[in-house]
Amino acid sequence: MTGERIHPSCDESFGQRIAQTLQLLQASLPVQRRMVHAGDKIYRVGQEFGSLHVVSTGMVKVVNLSADGREQVVALHFRGDWLGLEAIATGSYACDAVAMDTGEVWSVPYAQLLTAALSQPQLLRALHDAMSRQLARDHDSLQSLCALPTDARVASFLHYWADAMAKRGLRTDQISLHMTRAEIGNYLGMTLESVSRALSRLARCDIIRFLEKGRREIHIPRVEALDSFVRQAAALPAAISD
Amino acid sequence: MTGERIHPSCDESFGQRIAQTLQLLQASLPVQRRMVHAGDKIYRVGQEFGSLHVVSTGMVKVVNLSADGREQVVALHFRGDWLGLEAIATGSYACDAVAMDTGEVWSVPYAQLLTAALSQPQLLRALHDAMSRQLARDHDSLQSLCALPTDARVASFLHYWADAMAKRGLRTDQISLHMTRAEIGNYLGMTLESVSRALSRLARCDIIRFLEKGRREIHIPRVEALDSFVRQAAALPAAISD
DNA sequence: CGATCTATTGAGCCTATTCAACCGTCGTGG
DNA sequence: CCACGACGGTTGAATAGGCTCAATAGATCG
Numbered sequence: 001m002t003g004e005r006i007h008p009s010c011d012e013s014f015g016q017r018i019a020q021t022l023q024l025l026q027a028s029l030p031v032q033r034r035m036v037h038a039g040d041k042i043y044r045v046g047q048e049f050g051s052l053h054v055v056s057t058g059m060v061k062v063v064n065l066s067a068d069g070r071e072q073v074v075a076l077h078f079r080g081d082w083l084g085l086e087a088i089a090t091g092s093y094a095c096d097a098v099a100m101d102t103g104e105v106w107s108v109p110y111a112q113l114l115t116a117a118l119s120q121p122q123l124l125r126a127l128h129d130a131m132s133r134q135l136a137r138d139h140d141s142l143q144s145l146c147a148l149p150t151d152a153r154v155a156s157f158l159h160y161w162a163d164a165m166a167k168r169g170l171r172t173d174q175i176s177l178h179m180t181r182a183e184i185g186n187y188l189g190m191t192l193e194s195v196s197r198a199l200s201r202l203a204r205c206d207i208i209r210f211l212e213k214g215r216r217e218i219h220i221p222r223v224e225a226l227d228s229f230v231r232q233a234a235a236l237p238a239a240i241s242d
Numbered sequence: 243m244t245g246e247r248i249h250p251s252c253d254e255s256f257g258q259r260i261a262q263t264l265q266l267l268q269a270s271l272p273v274q275r276r277m278v279h280a281g282d283k284i285y286r287v288g289q290e291f292g293s294l295h296v297v298s299t300g301m302v303k304v305v306n307l308s309a310d311g312r313e314q315v316v317a318l319h320f321r322g323d324w325l326g327l328e329a330i331a332t333g334s335y336a337c338d339a340v341a342m343d344t345g346e347v348w349s350v351p352y353a354q355l356l357t358a359a360l361s362q363p364q365l366l367r368a369l370h371d372a373m374s375r376q377l378a379r380d381h382d383s384l385q386s387l388c389a390l391p392t393d394a395r396v397a398s399f400l401h402y403w404a405d406a407m408a409k410r411g412l413r414t415d416q417i418s419l420h421m422t423r424a425e426i427g428n429y430l431g432m433t434l435e436s437v438s439r440a441l442s443r444l445a446r447c448d449i450i451r452f453l454e455k456g457r458r459e460i461h462i463p464r465v466e467a468l469d470s471f472v473r474q475a476a477a478l479p480a481a482i483s484d
Numbered sequence: 485c486g487a488t489c490t491a492t493t494g495a496g497c498c499t500a501t502t503c504a505a506c507c508g509t510c511g512t513g514g
Numbered sequence: 515c516c517a518c519g520a521c522g523g524t525t526g527a528a529t530a531g532g533c534t535c536a537a538t539a540g541a542t543c544g
Contacts, residue, residue, distance in 0.1 A: 066476065214522090234308065
């Protein structure tokens, strides 16, 4: 293991684990690589389930479609994340998976993955870890939605994003959200105006800064500042600082 | 492979699948059965992960503990549901699992489960199905939280509960919530007063009825009524359709 | 019976939504 | 080239939905 560190708090080994998993997949299965661009769908709701997918590069949003046609972003995925897990039980995808960026997605037939997993326990471990992490992440999302006011929810979202980047060895002080305010709002259960206002307020407190005029590039001087902002908002449901 | 079918929407066979899974577990692993009563903890946050748990009878709530001590109910589990899945990746439980009722919980060491799964593919399938279902369920929770007003969220909650009972072959017209209004509110991201008001309104519309004076027994004449109530609230945040 | 817990309901307030106007950027086409 | 519209973002004013605070009542239990 090469000794390189970027972030103190998060484990550096996570990025390596991702790389290992991707290598393992490639070595032991006929993965089908696919280049995707923003807006491309990796799979669609209702489509028959056959394969799981792993994000190699790029970012993917998972959109739940309700019966009456409304859309709900329920998860975001980055390098190393698995897609389609929610379809295993039912046999058909319950969501759309949409690329938010140019990237590469690998697909592996679920049946073959299981077969390979019998002789490669690490594969099974990787799959279970991915599912487990997703469950834990969903719980955190739920808690944010239930317990935090809008501003803190946006802060928590940024923190999550920065954390996801840090875990993958990418720079965390400057993140570029490949989402519109409307998409962010949809994911966080609020309106696009509220997202905009929250971001403006965070910028006013100097917790974040906008780079360029196109305000999707966000500079985060200190990630801990986001954390403490969330923490404080959580403790006092209705406190207002000047 | 024995003849098995997966229904798209509302499978009658679900209850049978649960029974089969429990039998399978019992037959191929040293499950440790444990009787639990309301308030008992199956596992605690921070505790080292070693075993997964399956609800045999009774109901269990999973409570996420945030850094600052606030509690958040993130999931509810019934017969056949697996507990502790979110701990696989990290190696330690991230939540408390608390019995809401008298019941029985089976525990199986994860390592032994994996070993057994190598020779019993159905075991692995059952585990994956459970995780997959939980992920899909989490997505639905997220969507409810994000998109529905309080009344509809309560209605959706009751519908979910009734559905869970129905899938397990239990009576669905009369459900007994083993939760206080405060717990329900915590789970649904609203205050206990809002829960109370929502229930009162639903009762006023005759979508539900209270049995007895202790108002946790709820009679649901027509489950479809709950569904249509949710659907209508979802479609029009403020719009008007005859 | 008093003490405690849970639930219901009302009144006022506050947060986040709705509605609206405005600005900047980006393509497109006259 | 500029006019134009489409789109994404910001900000303000007014509204409303849900929260807070508070009072009341039933239930349970020692």
